[in-house]
Amino acid sequence: GEDVEQSLFLSVREGDSSVINCTYTDSSSTYLYWYKQEPGAGLQLLTYIFSNMDMKQDQRLTVLLNKKDKHLSLRIADTQTGDSAIYFCAVFSGGYNKLIFGAGTRLAVHP
Amino acid sequence: KAGVTQTPRYLIKTRGQQVTLSCSPISGHRSVSWYQQTPGQGLQFLFEYFSETQRNKGNFPGRFSGRQFSNSRSEMNVSTLELGDSALYLCASSLGLQDAYEQYFGPGTRLTVT
Numbered sequence: 001g002e003d004v005e006q007s008l009f010l011s012v013r014e015g016d017s018s019v020i021n022c023t024y025t026d027s028s029s030t031y032l033y034w035y036k037q038e039p040g041a042g043l044q045l046l047t048y049i050f051s052n053m054d055m056k057q058d059q060r061l062t063v064l065l066n067k068k069d070k071h072l073s074l075r076i077a078d079t080q081t082g083d084s085a086i087y088f089c090a091v092f093s094g095g096y097n098k099l100i101f102g103a104g105t106r107l108a109v110h111p
Numbered sequence: 112k113a114g115v116t117q118t119p120r121y122l123i124k125t126r127g128q129q130v131t132l133s134c135s136p137i138s139g140h141r142s143v144s145w146y147q148q149t150p151g152q153g154l155q156f157l158f159e160y161f162s163e164t165q166r167n168k169g170n171f172p173g174r175f176s177g178r179q180f181s182n183s184r185s186e187m188n189v190s191t192l193e194l195g196d197s198a199l200y201l202c203a204s205s206l207g208l209q210d211a212y213e214q215y216f217g218p219g220t221r222l223t224v225t
Contacts, residue, residue, distance in 0.1 A: 006198075030210045035216070042115075042201055042216040042217050043214060043216040044216070045204075045214065045215055045216070046182055048212060050212075067157075088154065090130040090154075092212070095169065097144050097158050097159045097166075097203070097207065097214060098159065098167070098169070099144075099146075099154075099156065099203075099214065101146075101153060101154035103215075104153065
């Protein structure tokens with residue numbers, strides 16, 4: 001079945017760039033997403049990319065997609081303490097509005 | 112524009128009871144999806160409704176059911192609660208059309224089963 005994998009933890013220094021990686025198995029995924037979850041909150045849609053794109057930039061966020069390797073990454077430039085959260089990679093799976101999520105990467109930003 | 116709202120935010124129930132959770136989508140959105148989030152299993156898709164019809168369903172037992180009303184508000188029901196049903200239940204709202212790729216989540220309902 002479909003599977004999405006992420007590393008579980010990333011620690012960065014404030015001001016540095018963060019790169020969160022994700023791999024997926026379903027080659028037919030048309031949309032790929034990044035969500036952010038802060039403690040006690042729901043999921044915030046950060047950005048998404050269509051499967052026919054290689055890169056998407058949105059302010060401090062850059063998404064890279066390597067379809068051949070089924071690899072998705074999220075780069076956060078100039079990481080701030082407010083970026084500390086869990087980041088989920090998700091792929092749109094066959095069927096209506098069904099998302100398959102990775103386990104989430106906990107980003108810790110330290111001074 | 113108001114976001115996705117879920118009520119109640121917190122619930123404590125006893126094993127064997129049933130519970131109903133509510134989700135109001137963003138105005139104009141006709142699709143509501145439900146997800147269960149637990150520390151052990153992560154985020155798992157429950158089901159999706161569009162125009163009062165269930166279009167997609169995940170691998171959950173029949174104790175989990177849902178419905179959608181003509182105003183697009185959705186409810187999900189869990190009967191005969193088990194301890195393992197303790198979770199954060201999230202709903203997501205979208206236009207529900209083929210090229211409507213943005214799904215917005217509500218704050219969730221935290222269900223604790225004792």
